[in-house]
Amino acid sequence: MTGFASAVADRPTAPAPEREDGLTPAEAASRLARHGRNRLPEPAPPGPLALFVRQFLNPFIYILGIAAVAALAVGQLPSAVFIVAVLLLNALIGAVQENSAHRSASALRQMIRGHATVVRGGMPIRIDSEEVVPGDLVLLASGDRVPADLRLLDAQGLAVDESMLTGESLAVTKAAATRSAEEAPLSERHDVCFAGSTVTHGRGRGEVLATGLETQIGGIARSLGSARLSEPPLMIRIRQFTWQVAAAIGIAIAALAGLMGLVGGYLPQEMAMMAIGLAVSTIPEGLPAALTVALAIGMRRMSASNVVIRKLVAVExxxxxxxxxxxxxxxxxVNELTIARAVLPGGTAFDVTGAGVRPGGAVLGERTERLRALAIAGALANESHLDYSGGDWVSEGDIVDVAFLVFAKKLGLSLSALRAEQRRLALIPYESERAFSASLDRRADGAVLHAKGSPEKMLALCTAMETAAGTVPIDRAAIARQFEALAGEGYRIIALARREGLGAAEHLAEEALGGMTFLGMVAMIDPLxxxxxxxxxxxxxxxxxxxxxxxxxxxxxxxxxxxxxxxxxxxxxxxxxxxxxxxxxxxxxxxxxxxxxxxxxxxxxxxxxxxxxxxxxxxxxxxxxxxxxxxxxxxxxxxxxxxxxxxxxxxxxxxxxxxxxxxNFASIIAGIEQGRVVYNNIRKVVALLIATGFSALLLFFLTVLAGLPMPLTAVQLLWLNLVANGLQDVALAFEPREGGELDRRPRRPDEPIFEARVLRHVLLAGTVMGLLAFGLYAALIWSGHAPEAARNLTLMLMVLFGNLHALSSRSETRSVFAMPLARNPFLALAVPAAQLLHVGAMYVPGLSGVLEIAPISLAEWAGLLCLAAVLLGVEEAAKALERRRAGPVSRPGPAARG
CATH class of the missing domain: 3.40.50.1000 (HAD superfamily/HAD-like)
Structure with a gap:
């Protein structure tokens, strides 16, 4: 059976009038209030307690927990209490940030809303799928998601993918002629389409039976708990990186203990506290929280660039x-096709003015019956609608079809009168595979077939053409030259044909699709x-x-x-x-x-x-x-x-x-730029945290080699991580674009987080900080200062290092003096806040005692600032060398260039 025959056979013999017109707006509103919105409840996000507990599932936290227990075992109650306090604070901050990310993702998901085409009050309209109600008349087309469970009234070559419901990988052919039993298996209910399935081919029309939780998929949803979202590769690599760092810390602790044993002179309690201090100092506790913030910021910035992230992996x-x-x-x-020219066989051409949906404009030149026949064929082999409503023209359907309706209006044709005169018997809808659409229409003198499609397809179906001299054998070569010339000017060409003399045909055999008469072609333009x-x-x-x-x-x-x-x-x-x-x-x-x-x-x-x-x-x-x-x-x-x-x-x-x-294509480019900014910020955070940890590691090993007492206590090291990195690493995630992100080569997809440039930065900055801190500490001890006084000044130097290093980490190549702080107000606040927090702690009774810190003199301040400036100078020199090594902005080579 042909497409026409199938369309006629599947048509219900006497559909109820209310089904033809659909629901009235008032009845639809009433049913929406009664049945509720057509949606499934979203999985409940994890509660505050669950988010809080989740923050402890991290190898860094495990190491800190062991350190707290060890401190308690050796009688260092203040250290143990402080470690636990920092763990709780870190978990609280992480839970708040993760909850914020959940809210951001939920808000972005609301921007991705499904839609459905329904008939209400006799007019097809496109509505949010959540507004579909039982009794609605839904129109389905290829590519649509079925919005609700519905029973078919019409089906024209309709095939539906129900794999998400039945597990059947092949599309299921649907038909409206038969009625399946309610107890029949889902895969055998060929007259019903189920919510969540997708139309792969054809067209259909059906009445909604159930919405929301009352649908088949809704019943499944009721029986399931919250879905667990899969993690993107970036987060998997970060987790692997985290375990690698944790393993390195374990090796470093073992090496430090062995070195202390070789050097000798350390009591077991001192060795335990040194190991605890090393673990505490090198753990980048803020990394998971900073990454969460960086990705959430990336999602928000991409949303502002009109890019909505469905899967977090897309940020990276x-x-x-x-x-x-x-x-x-x-x-x-712009996807607003407009017929700009009509060309009849023989070369007669008509320019058409106006653009877009509004029928304003005109067809220039003498209007002939052949031109009218061309417009009628385009208006009848058509699935779209064009109406004047609310003071404006409103269209619904394919843009090519709409353009033909606009063209007919410009010729003065009445669409409603035309459809009344030539009532449709059957339709072959347009599908990309067949490259044409056709309508079998009944008029007073018999049935007529109207078709439109690609010039190649129409020429293959035609044996004659309509000229000023009448119907003559088709000149395929001449017509081919015409559409080649038009296509060469950037037009989209649609050819039209018809076949008359079909008598009282109710359906057509396959051979009726040949032997048609070529009416002409139209040239459409869709401007850039x-x-x-x-x-x-x-x-x-x-x-x-x-x-x-x-x-x-x-x-x-x-x-x-x-x-x-x-x-x-x-x-x-x-x-x-x-x-x-x-x-x-x-x-x-x-x-x-x-x-x-x-x-x-x-x-x-x-x-x-x-x-x-x-x-x-x-x-x-x-x-x-x-x-x-x-x-x-x-x-x-x-x-x-x-x-x-x-x-x-x-x-x-x-x-x-x-x-x-x-x-908009330009939004993709904006999204790529933001994606590069997000990844750059992640690298900056990693470099900042690992460099600080490496500097502490170097400080400890040099101290042991020199046979000196522990340079910083475990409590001081935790405090250092809190004030030197605790706010700054998250603030770095807010860093805006540096400029020129799109003037550089893309990074390799398999590039690790800890790549060569990050490694150079960590080794350079960490070595300078570690050496200067050890030099200060050792000089103070060797000059007769008490260990407590030496630790006080060393801790202040490390805090200064952390703040200057955070400012320098804003760019791997640009000078810190070339980047206004106002571009990242979060970092502009975090750096002085951290420094003031440490200075203030010196004057707070109780806290200063636990941290073993005290106010310092102006001379000591001057000396520490000079040492801190050395770090800034070294990093500025390294950036200058990096800029010289890179030369001008890297351009893509021939292989990468588009």
Whole structure:
């Protein structure tokens, strides 16, 4: 049975009038109040107590806990109490920050809302899927997520993916003619579509049976607890890094104990306290909290750039992107197709003025019956709606179909009168695989078939053409020259045809789709987004390759790509048939064809996956943008899937890692920039914390080698971590962009957190701080100062080091004096607050006693500031050398350049 025959056979013989018109707005509102919103309850976020307890599940915390027990065992009650107090404070801060991140993620999820098309009051409207109510008449199309359980009234080639409900991987064909029993298995209920499933092919219309928790998936949701979210690779690598650091600390403690035994002269209690102090000093307790903050800030900043993160991994992954395979329509262009020219067989052309949905504008030239027939075919082989409502024109449906309705209005045709005169008997909806749509319409003198689609498809179906002299055999070569010329100007070409003399046909045999008469073609224009050209250029400057992948004609794709400056005007365009021809040659032949290209036209859905796989083999970290069902496989295959939030289908959004709320290519580039900023900040935090820990490690080993008493007590070391890094590391996560992030090569996707530049920074800064601190401490001891007095000054020096180092860590190459503090007010407050906190503790009775600190003289202040300035000077010199080594801003090489 053909598509027409199936459409007629599945049509209910006598649908109730209220089903045809849907619910009234008043009745819909009443049912919404009665049944509630159509949604499932979200998993409850962990409570405050659970978040608090979770902060203790960390190897650093385990080591600190052991240190507290050890301190208590050797009689150091103040040290044990202080360690426990710091643990509790750290857990409290971490719980507050994680709770804030949960709220941020929940707020961003609210921006990703599903939609459904329903008929209310006789008019199809698009509403939030949460507003669907029982009794609503829902229209389904390819790519839609089924919003509720519904019983079909119509089904035209409808196939639905129910794998999320039944586990069946193949799409299920649906039909409205039969009625399944309520007790039938879900997989055998072919007249029902279930909430959460997705339409893979065809069209349908159904009445809602159940919403929310009353749906089949709602029943499952009731039986399940809260879902556990999987962790992104970044957090997994950080956890591995954490365990590696913890292991290194254990080795260092063992080495220190062995060294103390070799040196001799240390009592067991002193050795225990030295080991406790080493553990406390080298643990970067603030790392997990700082990372949580950095990622949450990245999500918020990307949201401000119109990029909504669905999966946290995208915060890291987007910044690693080296290649973008971008859809054209709606991403690089504005997605507002307008018919700009109509061309009839023989070459007669009509220019059309006006743009967008509003029918303002006119068709220039003498209006002929042939032009009218062209417009009628476009208006009837059509699934969209155009109406005047609320003082403006409102459209619903595919943009190509809407453009034909606007064109008909510009010719003065009444859409309602036209549909009344030629009542639809059956419809073949447009699908990308068939490349055309058609309508079988009954009029007074019999049935007429109207069709529109790609010029190649229409020419294959036509044997005649309509000219001023009448119907004559088709001149395929002449018509091909016409649409090649139009496509070369950047137009999208749609051809139209009809077949008359079908008598009183109620359905058509397959052969009726041939033997048609070619009516002409229209040239549509979808202009580039104003910012698209600059965004593509910016991406290429940052070493990010850009390719345009489209189903349009090669000449159209070439014209758009040339306007974008992706290629020259005569640059190569790889087509779907070319990829098909290269497939027998294997991956080598495909790579030789695909990898040098930047424009792909007439591409089929499976070929998009082939293109992505080829660029992956070239070593790229690939992002794919898309809005339709046919884009979902390529988005899943890519490293990062980017869906359109406004015009995209539910299937595309489900397959994506992130969503563009404005469907704009420039927003991807802004998101990549923010992703790079987030990762840079994570590296800065890691370098800050590890450098401080390394300096303490060096201080302890040098002290033991010199046979000196413990340089800082365990309590002092905990206090040092609190005031030297406790606020500053989190404040670094708020660091804004330095500038030039998009002028540098992308980082390698497999690059570790602790890479060469971070290692150099840690060794340099940690060594300088450790040596200067040891030099001060040893000089004080050897000059006769009591250990308590030497520790007091050494601790103050380490606090000064921590604050200056935090300021210097804002950039790996830029001078601290070239970065205004006002750009990061959090750090501007954290540094003086930490310093004042330590100074204030010197004057607080009780606290000063526990910390064993006391006020220092002006002369001592001057000496300490001079030593601290040495660190700043060394880091400034290192940055100058780094800038000289890097030379001008790194540009992408030929292999990375787009």
């Amino acid at each position: 992954a987007l910044g690693s992107c080296t290649f973008i395979c971008s859809d054209k329509t709606g991403t690089l262009t 987004r104003p910012e698209a050209r600059a965004a593509v250029a910016q991406a290429r400057r940052g070493g990010i390759g850009v390719a345009m992948v489209t189903g349009d004609h090669p000449a159209t794709a070439r014209a758009i790509a040339a306007d974008l400056e992706l290629i020259d005007g005569d640059g190569p365009v790889v087509t779907g048939p070319m990829i098909r021809a290269a497939e027998p040659g294997g991956e080598a032949a495909l790579d030789a064809l695909i990898q040098p290209a930047r424009v792909f036209a007439r591409i089929e859905p499976r070929q998009k996956v082939t293109i992505v796989e080829s660029f992956l083999r070239a070593g790229h970290f690939v992002a794919v943008t898309g809005d339709g069902v046919n884009d979902a496989p390529a988005m899943r295959r890519a490293n990062v899937g980017v869906a359109m939030g406004r015009g995209g289908t539910d299937v595309a959004r489900d397959a994506a890692d992130l969503i563009l709320t404005d469907d």
